[in-house]
Amino acid sequence: MPGRSRWLTLCLLAVCLPAAGADLPAARLIVKPLLCVTEREADACSMTFDIRWKSQIAAEYCLNDSALNAPLRCWTKALSGAHSHKREVKEAFSYWLGTPGGAQRAAEVKIEVLRLDSADRRRERRMRHVWDVL
Amino acid sequence: MLRLTMHAFRNILKIAALWSVVALAHGQTADPAGNAATTTSPSATAQLPAPESHWRLGAAFGYGQRTNPLIQSEDIPVLVDLDIAWFGKRWFFDNGDVGLTLFDQAQSTTSLVARLNSDRVFFGKTNARFVNFKYAGNGEVQAFLDPATGAQLDQTVEVVPPDRDYAIELGVESLIDGDWGAATLRAFHDVSGTHGGYELSAYYSRRWLVGRLSLEPTVGLSYKSAQLNDYYWGVQADEANIALPEYHPGDGFSLEGGLVANYHITRSLRLAMSVNYERLADDVAASPLAEEDHVMAYFTGLAWTF
Numbered sequence: 001m002p003g004r005s006r007w008l009t010l011c012l013l014a015v016c017l018p019a020a021g022a023d024l025p026a027a028r029l030i031v032k033p034l035l036c037v038t039e040r041e042a043d044a045c046s047m048t049f050d051i052r053w054k055s056q057i058a059a060e061y062c063l064n065d066s067a068l069n070a071p072l073r074c075w076t077k078a079l080s081g082a083h084s085h086k087r088e089v090k091e092a093f094s095y096w097l098g099t100p101g102g103a104q105r106a107a108e109v110k111i112e113v114l115r116l117d118s119a120d121r122r123r124e125r126r127m128r129h130v131w132d133v134l
Numbered sequence: 135m136l137r138l139t140m141h142a143f144r145n146i147l148k149i150a151a152l153w154s155v156v157a158l159a160h161g162q163t164a165d166p167a168g169n170a171a172t173t174t175s176p177s178a179t180a181q182l183p184a185p186e187s188h189w190r191l192g193a194a195f196g197y198g199q200r201t202n203p204l205i206q207s208e209d210i211p212v213l214v215d216l217d218i219a220w221f222g223k224r225w226f227f228d229n230g231d232v233g234l235t236l237f238d239q240a241q242s243t244t245s246l247v248a249r250l251n252s253d254r255v256f257f258g259k260t261n262a263r264f265v266n267f268k269y270a271g272n273g274e275v276q277a278f279l280d281p282a283t284g285a286q287l288d289q290t291v292e293v294v295p296p297d298r299d300y301a302i303e304l305g306v307e308s309l310i311d312g313d314w315g316a317a318t319l320r321a322f323h324d325v326s327g328t329h330g331g332y333e334l335s336a337y338y339s340r341r342w343l344v345g346r347l348s349l350e351p352t353v354g355l356s357y358k359s360a361q362l363n364d365y366y367w368g369v370q371a372d373e374a375n376i377a378l379p380e381y382h383p384g385d386g387f388s389l390e391g392g393l394v395a396n397y398h399i400t401r402s403l404r405l406a407m408s409v410n411y412e413r414l415a416d417d418v419a420a421s422p423l424a425e426e427d428h429v430m431a432y433f434t435g436l437a438w439t440f
Contacts, residue, residue: 037345038343118186120221121316124316
Protein backbone atom coordinates (compact mmCIF):
# COMPACT_ATOMS: atom_id res chain seq x y z
CA MET A 1 0.00 0.00 0.00
CA PRO A 2 2.70 2.60 0.80
CA GLY A 3 4.19 2.07 -2.67
CA ARG A 4 0.79 2.50 -4.29
CA SER A 5 0.01 5.62 -2.29
CA ARG A 6 3.36 7.04 -3.20
CA TRP A 7 2.74 6.36 -6.88
CA LEU A 8 -0.67 8.02 -6.68
CA THR A 9 0.82 10.99 -4.91
CA LEU A 10 3.50 11.31 -7.51
CA CYS A 11 0.96 11.18 -10.33
CA LEU A 12 -1.23 13.75 -8.62
CA LEU A 13 1.75 16.02 -8.41
CA ALA A 14 2.25 15.48 -12.12
CA VAL A 15 5.49 13.70 -11.53
CA CYS A 16 5.74 10.60 -13.60
CA LEU A 17 8.67 8.26 -13.18
CA PRO A 18 9.43 6.44 -16.40
CA ALA A 19 9.80 2.86 -17.37
CA ALA A 20 13.28 3.69 -18.56
CA GLY A 21 15.17 1.48 -20.94
CA ALA A 22 18.45 -0.18 -20.11
CA ASP A 23 20.59 2.54 -21.69
CA LEU A 24 18.42 5.47 -20.68
CA PRO A 25 18.73 6.77 -17.14
CA ALA A 26 15.52 7.45 -15.30
CA ALA A 27 14.38 11.05 -15.09
CA ARG A 28 11.64 12.98 -13.44
CA LEU A 29 9.50 15.26 -15.57
CA ILE A 30 7.19 17.87 -14.06
CA VAL A 31 4.72 19.81 -16.21
CA LYS A 32 2.18 22.42 -15.19
CA PRO A 33 -0.66 22.74 -16.03
CA LEU A 34 -1.96 19.31 -16.97
CA LEU A 35 -5.50 20.00 -18.09
CA CYS A 36 -7.11 22.05 -20.84
CA VAL A 37 -10.82 22.74 -20.31
CA THR A 38 -12.76 23.86 -23.37
CA GLU A 39 -16.37 24.63 -24.10
CA ARG A 40 -16.82 23.17 -27.55
CA GLU A 41 -15.16 20.67 -29.86
CA ALA A 42 -13.63 23.37 -32.03
CA ASP A 43 -12.27 25.44 -29.15
CA ALA A 44 -8.65 25.30 -28.11
CA CYS A 45 -6.77 26.31 -24.98
CA SER A 46 -3.90 28.73 -25.33
CA MET A 47 -1.53 27.52 -22.64
CA THR A 48 1.98 28.18 -21.45
CA PHE A 49 3.52 25.05 -19.98
CA ASP A 50 6.16 25.20 -17.30
CA ILE A 51 8.31 22.10 -17.88
CA ARG A 52 11.07 20.93 -15.53
CA TRP A 53 13.06 17.73 -15.43
CA LYS A 54 15.69 16.14 -13.23
CA SER A 55 17.92 13.12 -13.55
CA GLN A 56 20.49 11.50 -11.31
CA ILE A 57 22.85 10.82 -14.20
CA ALA A 58 24.09 13.54 -16.49
CA ALA A 59 23.25 12.69 -20.09
CA GLU A 60 22.02 14.19 -23.29
CA TYR A 61 18.28 14.66 -23.04
CA CYS A 62 15.73 16.10 -25.46
CA LEU A 63 12.30 17.38 -24.56
CA ASN A 64 9.64 16.30 -27.06
CA ASP A 65 6.05 17.14 -27.84
CA SER A 66 4.21 14.01 -29.04
CA ALA A 67 2.46 16.09 -31.71
CA LEU A 68 5.76 17.22 -33.25
CA ASN A 69 8.50 15.30 -34.98
CA ALA A 70 11.42 17.50 -33.90
CA PRO A 71 12.37 17.94 -30.23
CA LEU A 72 11.50 21.19 -28.54
CA ARG A 73 14.89 21.52 -26.87
CA CYS A 74 17.95 19.40 -26.06
CA TRP A 75 20.45 19.55 -23.19
CA THR A 76 24.00 18.19 -23.24
CA LYS A 77 25.32 16.31 -20.18
CA ALA A 78 22.75 17.94 -17.96
CA LEU A 79 21.26 16.80 -14.67
CA SER A 80 18.24 19.06 -14.91
CA GLY A 81 16.50 21.45 -17.21
CA ALA A 82 13.61 23.85 -17.49
CA HIS A 83 11.63 25.05 -20.45
CA SER A 84 8.59 27.20 -21.04
CA HIS A 85 6.41 26.22 -23.97
CA LYS A 86 3.45 28.17 -25.29
CA ARG A 87 1.05 26.23 -27.45
CA GLU A 88 -2.56 25.81 -28.54
CA VAL A 89 -4.14 22.64 -27.20
CA LYS A 90 -7.03 21.02 -29.04
CA GLU A 91 -6.42 17.40 -28.18
CA ALA A 92 -4.52 15.34 -25.63
CA PHE A 93 -0.78 15.04 -26.13
CA SER A 94 2.36 14.22 -24.16
CA TYR A 95 5.60 15.85 -23.25
CA TRP A 96 8.37 13.30 -23.05
CA LEU A 97 12.04 13.26 -22.31
CA GLY A 98 14.36 11.07 -24.39
CA THR A 99 17.73 10.87 -26.09
CA PRO A 100 18.35 12.81 -29.31
CA GLY A 101 16.76 10.94 -32.18
CA GLY A 102 15.76 8.07 -29.91
CA ALA A 103 12.28 6.72 -29.34
CA GLN A 104 12.90 5.57 -25.76
CA ARG A 105 11.22 7.72 -23.16
CA ALA A 106 12.93 8.52 -19.91
CA ALA A 107 9.84 10.26 -18.62
CA GLU A 108 6.47 11.22 -20.00
CA VAL A 109 3.59 13.45 -18.87
CA LYS A 110 0.20 13.49 -20.57
CA ILE A 111 -1.74 16.73 -21.04
CA GLU A 112 -5.47 16.04 -21.16
CA VAL A 113 -8.39 17.91 -22.69
CA LEU A 114 -11.81 18.13 -21.10
CA ARG A 115 -14.66 19.31 -23.33
CA LEU A 116 -17.70 20.45 -21.40
CA ASP A 117 -20.13 20.45 -24.31
CA SER A 118 -21.49 17.11 -25.40
CA ALA A 119 -22.54 16.23 -28.92
CA ASP A 120 -25.70 14.87 -27.33
CA ARG A 121 -27.52 17.81 -25.76
CA ARG A 122 -29.72 15.47 -23.71
CA ARG A 123 -26.68 15.06 -21.46
CA GLU A 124 -27.15 18.71 -20.52
CA ARG A 125 -30.67 18.09 -19.24
CA ARG A 126 -31.58 19.99 -16.16
CA MET A 127 -32.96 17.77 -13.43
CA ARG A 128 -35.44 18.72 -10.77
CA HIS A 129 -35.08 15.84 -8.38
CA VAL A 130 -34.40 16.61 -4.77
CA TRP A 131 -31.14 14.72 -4.71
CA ASP A 132 -29.91 16.32 -7.88
CA VAL A 133 -28.25 19.56 -6.91
CA LEU A 134 -25.53 19.87 -9.54
CA MET B 135 -59.36 6.46 -13.07
CA LEU B 136 -59.33 5.08 -16.65
CA ARG B 137 -61.29 8.09 -17.83
CA LEU B 138 -58.84 10.45 -16.16
CA THR B 139 -55.88 8.60 -17.66
CA MET B 140 -57.44 8.71 -21.13
CA HIS B 141 -58.12 12.42 -20.74
CA ALA B 142 -54.53 13.01 -19.67
CA PHE B 143 -53.24 10.88 -22.55
CA ARG B 144 -55.29 12.87 -25.07
CA ASN B 145 -53.83 16.08 -23.64
CA ILE B 146 -50.33 14.68 -23.94
CA LEU B 147 -50.98 13.71 -27.55
CA LYS B 148 -52.20 17.23 -28.29
CA ILE B 149 -49.13 18.75 -26.66
CA ALA B 150 -46.85 16.31 -28.50
CA ALA B 151 -48.48 17.07 -31.84
CA LEU B 152 -48.15 20.82 -31.32
CA TRP B 153 -44.59 20.42 -30.14
CA SER B 154 -43.75 18.26 -33.18
CA VAL B 155 -44.95 20.95 -35.58
CA VAL B 156 -42.86 23.57 -33.78
CA ALA B 157 -39.80 21.31 -33.62
CA LEU B 158 -40.08 20.40 -37.32
CA ALA B 159 -40.46 24.02 -38.33
CA HIS B 160 -37.45 24.91 -36.19
CA GLY B 161 -35.47 22.05 -37.71
CA GLN B 162 -36.29 23.05 -41.28
CA THR B 163 -34.94 26.53 -40.78
CA ALA B 164 -31.86 25.27 -38.97
CA ASP B 165 -30.95 22.34 -41.24
CA PRO B 166 -29.68 24.07 -44.40
CA ALA B 167 -26.99 25.93 -42.48
CA GLY B 168 -26.02 22.80 -40.61
CA ASN B 169 -25.78 20.69 -43.77
CA ALA B 170 -23.72 23.29 -45.56
CA ALA B 171 -21.28 23.37 -42.68
CA THR B 172 -20.80 19.62 -42.60
CA THR B 173 -20.62 18.91 -46.30
CA THR B 174 -18.38 21.72 -47.48
CA SER B 175 -15.84 21.62 -44.69
CA PRO B 176 -13.18 18.98 -45.48
CA SER B 177 -11.79 19.19 -41.99
CA ALA B 178 -15.13 18.50 -40.35
CA THR B 179 -14.81 14.73 -40.66
CA ALA B 180 -11.26 14.84 -39.38
CA GLN B 181 -12.43 16.69 -36.27
CA LEU B 182 -15.31 14.37 -35.43
CA PRO B 183 -15.24 13.73 -31.70
CA ALA B 184 -14.67 10.26 -30.37
CA PRO B 185 -17.98 8.50 -29.70
CA GLU B 186 -19.19 9.08 -26.16
CA SER B 187 -20.07 6.25 -23.86
CA HIS B 188 -23.80 5.55 -23.60
CA TRP B 189 -23.42 5.69 -19.85
CA ARG B 190 -22.84 8.71 -17.68
CA LEU B 191 -21.97 7.72 -14.16
CA GLY B 192 -20.91 10.08 -11.45
CA ALA B 193 -21.00 10.74 -7.75
CA ALA B 194 -20.55 13.86 -5.71
CA PHE B 195 -19.76 13.84 -2.00
CA GLY B 196 -20.03 16.91 0.14
CA TYR B 197 -22.57 18.82 2.11
CA GLY B 198 -25.75 20.47 0.99
CA GLN B 199 -29.36 20.97 1.86
CA ARG B 200 -32.72 21.60 0.26
CA THR B 201 -35.07 23.52 2.51
CA ASN B 202 -38.55 22.14 2.97
CA PRO B 203 -41.40 24.65 2.79
CA LEU B 204 -43.88 22.18 4.29
CA ILE B 205 -44.96 22.75 7.90
CA GLN B 206 -43.72 20.32 10.55
CA SER B 207 -41.18 18.82 8.24
CA GLU B 208 -37.42 18.63 8.05
CA ASP B 209 -35.06 20.13 5.54
CA ILE B 210 -33.56 17.58 3.22
CA PRO B 211 -29.83 17.02 3.66
CA VAL B 212 -27.84 16.27 0.52
CA LEU B 213 -24.58 14.50 1.28
CA VAL B 214 -24.30 12.40 -1.86
CA ASP B 215 -25.43 13.27 -5.35
CA LEU B 216 -25.43 10.24 -7.63
CA ASP B 217 -25.63 10.63 -11.37
CA ILE B 218 -26.78 7.56 -13.27
CA ALA B 219 -27.80 8.05 -16.87
CA TRP B 220 -27.84 6.12 -20.13
CA PHE B 221 -28.33 7.72 -23.54
CA GLY B 222 -29.17 5.68 -26.61
CA LYS B 223 -30.00 6.94 -30.07
CA ARG B 224 -33.71 7.28 -29.23
CA TRP B 225 -34.24 6.12 -25.67
CA PHE B 226 -32.60 7.48 -22.59
CA PHE B 227 -32.68 7.10 -18.85
CA ASP B 228 -31.56 10.09 -16.83
CA ASN B 229 -31.65 9.72 -13.05
CA GLY B 230 -35.18 8.36 -12.98
CA ASP B 231 -36.55 10.11 -16.04
CA VAL B 232 -37.21 7.88 -19.04
CA GLY B 233 -37.29 9.51 -22.45
CA LEU B 234 -37.89 8.78 -26.10
CA THR B 235 -36.30 11.28 -28.45
CA LEU B 236 -38.71 12.33 -31.17
CA PHE B 237 -36.63 14.90 -33.06
CA ASP B 238 -32.94 15.64 -32.93
CA GLN B 239 -32.17 18.72 -35.00
CA ALA B 240 -29.14 20.96 -35.38
CA GLN B 241 -30.38 23.42 -32.77
CA SER B 242 -32.88 21.42 -30.73
CA THR B 243 -33.78 18.01 -29.38
CA THR B 244 -37.36 17.12 -28.53
CA SER B 245 -38.25 14.10 -26.43
CA LEU B 246 -41.25 12.44 -24.85
CA VAL B 247 -40.37 12.04 -21.17
CA ALA B 248 -41.90 10.19 -18.22
CA ARG B 249 -40.94 11.42 -14.76
CA LEU B 250 -42.02 11.54 -11.15
CA ASN B 251 -43.42 14.76 -9.78
CA SER B 252 -40.91 16.65 -7.66
CA ASP B 253 -43.35 18.18 -5.13
CA ARG B 254 -43.87 14.83 -3.40
CA VAL B 255 -40.35 14.82 -1.91
CA PHE B 256 -41.34 17.49 0.59
CA PHE B 257 -43.89 15.16 2.17
CA GLY B 258 -41.38 12.45 3.02
CA LYS B 259 -40.20 13.49 6.49
CA THR B 260 -43.04 15.03 8.49
CA ASN B 261 -43.83 15.16 12.17
CA ALA B 262 -47.18 15.11 13.95
CA ARG B 263 -47.38 17.91 16.51
CA PHE B 264 -49.82 19.30 19.05
CA VAL B 265 -50.23 23.02 18.49
CA ASN B 266 -52.20 25.82 20.13
CA PHE B 267 -52.38 28.01 17.05
CA LYS B 268 -53.78 28.03 13.54
CA TYR B 269 -51.60 27.79 10.43
CA ALA B 270 -52.66 30.86 8.47
CA GLY B 271 -50.53 30.53 5.37
CA ASN B 272 -47.55 32.59 4.23
CA GLY B 273 -45.66 31.21 7.21
CA GLU B 274 -47.92 32.92 9.71
CA VAL B 275 -49.76 31.49 12.68
CA GLN B 276 -52.76 32.85 14.58
CA ALA B 277 -54.15 32.15 18.02
CA PHE B 278 -57.32 30.11 18.31
CA LEU B 279 -60.24 32.47 18.77
CA ASP B 280 -63.71 31.75 20.00
CA PRO B 281 -65.96 32.58 17.00
CA ALA B 282 -68.70 33.86 19.33
CA THR B 283 -66.71 36.04 21.74
CA GLY B 284 -63.45 36.62 19.88
CA ALA B 285 -61.58 35.57 22.99
CA GLN B 286 -58.41 33.57 22.72
CA LEU B 287 -58.96 29.85 23.27
CA ASP B 288 -56.53 27.79 25.27
CA GLN B 289 -56.57 24.40 23.61
CA THR B 290 -54.19 22.16 21.70
CA VAL B 291 -54.93 20.27 18.52
CA GLU B 292 -52.91 17.56 16.84
CA VAL B 293 -51.77 18.47 13.35
CA VAL B 294 -50.52 15.72 11.07
CA PRO B 295 -49.21 16.94 7.73
CA PRO B 296 -51.15 15.00 5.11
CA ASP B 297 -49.69 12.23 2.99
CA ARG B 298 -49.21 12.84 -0.69
CA ASP B 299 -48.38 10.32 -3.39
CA TYR B 300 -45.85 10.41 -6.17
CA ALA B 301 -47.40 11.25 -9.52
CA ILE B 302 -46.13 9.81 -12.77
CA GLU B 303 -46.10 12.57 -15.32
CA LEU B 304 -45.70 12.28 -19.07
CA GLY B 305 -44.72 15.18 -21.22
CA VAL B 306 -42.72 16.76 -23.95
CA GLU B 307 -39.35 18.39 -23.48
CA SER B 308 -37.37 20.50 -25.91
CA LEU B 309 -33.73 21.35 -25.42
CA ILE B 310 -32.58 24.25 -27.54
CA ASP B 311 -29.12 25.76 -27.64
CA GLY B 312 -26.90 28.13 -29.55
CA ASP B 313 -24.31 30.81 -29.02
CA TRP B 314 -26.86 32.66 -26.90
CA GLY B 315 -27.05 29.86 -24.32
CA ALA B 316 -29.40 26.95 -23.71
CA ALA B 317 -33.13 26.76 -23.10
CA THR B 318 -35.35 23.98 -21.85
CA LEU B 319 -39.10 23.93 -22.52
CA ARG B 320 -41.28 21.37 -20.79
CA ALA B 321 -44.95 20.43 -20.65
CA PHE B 322 -45.97 17.58 -18.35
CA HIS B 323 -49.33 16.07 -17.44
CA ASP B 324 -50.18 13.60 -14.72
CA VAL B 325 -50.93 10.18 -16.20
CA SER B 326 -51.21 8.29 -12.92
CA GLY B 327 -54.49 9.84 -11.78
CA THR B 328 -52.76 11.32 -8.73
CA HIS B 329 -53.31 15.04 -9.12
CA GLY B 330 -54.77 15.25 -12.63
CA GLY B 331 -52.98 18.51 -13.34
CA TYR B 332 -50.14 19.73 -15.48
CA GLU B 333 -46.99 21.84 -15.40
CA LEU B 334 -45.39 24.05 -18.03
CA SER B 335 -41.87 25.33 -17.53
CA ALA B 336 -39.09 27.21 -19.27
CA TYR B 337 -35.46 27.56 -18.22
CA TYR B 338 -32.56 29.49 -19.61
CA SER B 339 -28.92 28.95 -18.78
CA ARG B 340 -25.56 29.99 -20.08
CA ARG B 341 -22.13 28.70 -19.26
CA TRP B 342 -18.97 30.77 -18.91
CA LEU B 343 -15.57 29.23 -18.76
CA VAL B 344 -12.63 30.96 -17.06
CA GLY B 345 -9.62 28.68 -17.20
CA ARG B 346 -10.68 25.56 -15.32
CA LEU B 347 -13.63 27.25 -13.65
CA SER B 348 -17.03 26.95 -15.30
CA LEU B 349 -19.94 29.07 -14.13
CA GLU B 350 -23.49 28.37 -15.21
CA PRO B 351 -26.30 30.60 -14.00
CA THR B 352 -29.89 29.52 -14.65
CA VAL B 353 -33.23 31.27 -14.51
CA GLY B 354 -36.57 29.57 -14.85
CA LEU B 355 -40.31 29.99 -14.78
CA SER B 356 -42.82 27.29 -14.03
CA TYR B 357 -46.60 27.28 -14.28
CA LYS B 358 -48.55 24.69 -12.30
CA SER B 359 -52.24 24.07 -12.75
CA ALA B 360 -54.77 24.44 -9.96
CA GLN B 361 -55.29 20.66 -9.79
CA LEU B 362 -51.59 20.03 -9.25
CA ASN B 363 -51.25 22.76 -6.63
CA ASP B 364 -54.44 21.68 -4.89
CA TYR B 365 -53.37 18.05 -4.62
CA TYR B 366 -50.00 18.82 -3.04
CA TRP B 367 -50.60 22.11 -1.25
CA GLY B 368 -54.33 22.18 -0.69
CA VAL B 369 -55.98 21.18 2.60
CA GLN B 370 -58.97 19.00 1.83
CA ALA B 371 -62.12 19.05 3.92
CA ASP B 372 -61.34 15.68 5.52
CA GLU B 373 -57.82 16.88 6.45
CA ALA B 374 -58.88 20.21 7.93
CA ASN B 375 -59.32 21.11 11.57
CA ILE B 376 -59.21 24.26 13.68
CA ALA B 377 -55.42 24.43 13.37
CA LEU B 378 -55.22 23.52 9.70
CA PRO B 379 -58.07 25.21 7.82
CA GLU B 380 -59.41 23.95 4.53
CA TYR B 381 -57.63 25.57 1.61
CA HIS B 382 -57.66 25.19 -2.17
CA PRO B 383 -54.89 26.98 -4.08
CA GLY B 384 -55.35 28.04 -7.65
CA ASP B 385 -52.85 27.83 -10.46
CA GLY B 386 -49.72 29.93 -10.42
CA PHE B 387 -46.19 30.69 -11.48
CA SER B 388 -43.05 29.95 -9.56
CA LEU B 389 -39.72 31.57 -10.34
CA GLU B 390 -36.27 30.24 -9.78
CA GLY B 391 -32.64 31.14 -10.23
CA GLY B 392 -29.45 29.26 -9.59
CA LEU B 393 -25.76 29.02 -10.15
CA VAL B 394 -23.59 25.98 -10.66
CA ALA B 395 -19.82 26.39 -10.43
CA ASN B 396 -17.31 23.69 -11.18
CA TYR B 397 -13.57 23.85 -10.80
CA HIS B 398 -12.08 21.01 -12.84
CA ILE B 399 -9.13 19.47 -11.04
CA THR B 400 -8.67 16.61 -13.49
CA ARG B 401 -10.75 15.24 -16.38
CA SER B 402 -12.80 13.22 -13.87
CA LEU B 403 -12.61 15.16 -10.63
CA ARG B 404 -14.04 18.56 -9.94
CA LEU B 405 -14.87 20.78 -7.04
CA ALA B 406 -18.56 21.52 -7.40
CA MET B 407 -20.76 24.17 -5.87
CA SER B 408 -24.39 24.88 -6.56
CA VAL B 409 -27.03 27.17 -5.17
CA ASN B 410 -30.66 27.40 -6.25
CA TYR B 411 -33.55 29.55 -5.09
CA GLU B 412 -37.17 28.93 -6.02
CA ARG B 413 -39.95 31.36 -5.16
CA LEU B 414 -43.14 29.36 -4.81
CA ALA B 415 -46.33 30.44 -6.53
CA ASP B 416 -48.35 32.90 -4.44
CA ASP B 417 -51.23 30.45 -3.96
CA VAL B 418 -48.84 27.73 -2.81
CA ALA B 419 -47.04 30.06 -0.39
CA ALA B 420 -50.44 31.11 1.01
CA SER B 421 -51.32 27.52 1.86
CA PRO B 422 -51.58 26.62 5.56
CA LEU B 423 -49.30 23.73 4.65
CA ALA B 424 -46.53 26.08 3.55
CA GLU B 425 -44.22 27.44 6.21
CA GLU B 426 -41.96 29.23 3.74
CA ASP B 427 -42.57 30.86 0.39
CA HIS B 428 -39.40 29.53 -1.14
CA VAL B 429 -37.12 26.54 -1.51
CA MET B 430 -33.40 27.07 -1.16
CA ALA B 431 -30.92 24.41 -2.18
CA TYR B 432 -27.16 24.41 -1.99
CA PHE B 433 -24.34 21.93 -2.23
CA THR B 434 -20.55 21.98 -2.10
CA GLY B 435 -18.40 18.96 -2.63
CA LEU B 436 -16.13 16.90 -4.79
CA ALA B 437 -17.70 15.33 -7.85
CA TRP B 438 -16.27 12.39 -9.74
CA THR B 439 -17.35 11.42 -13.24
CA PHE B 440 -16.52 7.82 -14.12
